[in-house]
Amino acid sequence: MRELRMGSGAALHGLRFGVCLMVMMVSGVGAFAQDKPKPVKIKASAIQVDMIHSDEIKLPAEFQVSLYEDLIEQLQKKGGFAHVYREGDRNATSAGELVILKSNVTGFKEGSQRKREVTTVAGETSIKIHCVFSDKDGKTLLEADVTGKVRFFGGNLRATYDFAKATTKIARENFSATT
Numbered sequence: 001m002r003e004l005r006m007g008s009g010a011a012l013h014g015l016r017f018g019v020c021l022m023v024m025m026v027s028g029v030g031a032f033a034q035d036k037p038k039p040v041k042i043k044a045s046a047i048q049v050d051m052i053h054s055d056e057i058k059l060p061a062e063f064q065v066s067l068y069e070d071l072i073e074q075l076q077k078k079g080g081f082a083h084v085y086r087e088g089d090r091n092a093t094s095a096g097e098l099v100i101l102k103s104n105v106t107g108f109k110e111g112s113q114r115k116r117e118v119t120t121v122a123g124e125t126s127i128k129i130h131c132v133f134s135d136k137d138g139k140t141l142l143e144a145d146v147t148g149k150v151r152f153f154g155g156n157l158r159a160t161y162d163f164a165k166a167t168t169k170i171a172r173e174n175f176s177a178t179t
Helices: 008-027 061-078 090-094 113-118 158-174
Strands: 046-049 083-086 098-109 125-134 140-150
Touching: 046 061, 061 083, 061 098, 061 125, 061 158, 083 090, 098 158, 125 158, 140 158
Parallel strands: 046 083, 046 098
Antiparallel strands: 098 125, 125 140
């Protein structure tokens, strides 16, 4: 049998390459290791949630109410705002750094809970809503299209809860009581 031996120069070159590669991996240096800068959060200590409108889409009343109530509840629990106001609350007018959330349903597909429980490929409920966060003067601060879905288990109204969680996450990531 023949043995394959590297010369001392090749071994030294391979060792240097390996050490450099390990240092780069440990230190996070490289074209793909660059962290994206975090966006600056908009200062907002309070939010007013207006009723969710459904101008073009026929939405069952239970979905309309559930969308609004789930959104209020999630923003109170996890939104990061000192105050969450409902549309028409007079206390909102005196709130400093107020953000107003207006939402409009742009898509709705009512699925079937029974089909979801029987098969994993049918029965999905989804609701798409265009959300506009603005200041007191009506200047748009942020717009987002948010989708709430229930794919596998749970009642159709679970899609409203999914929407509320996703919208609250957007609010938490973009607004802060302190900057």
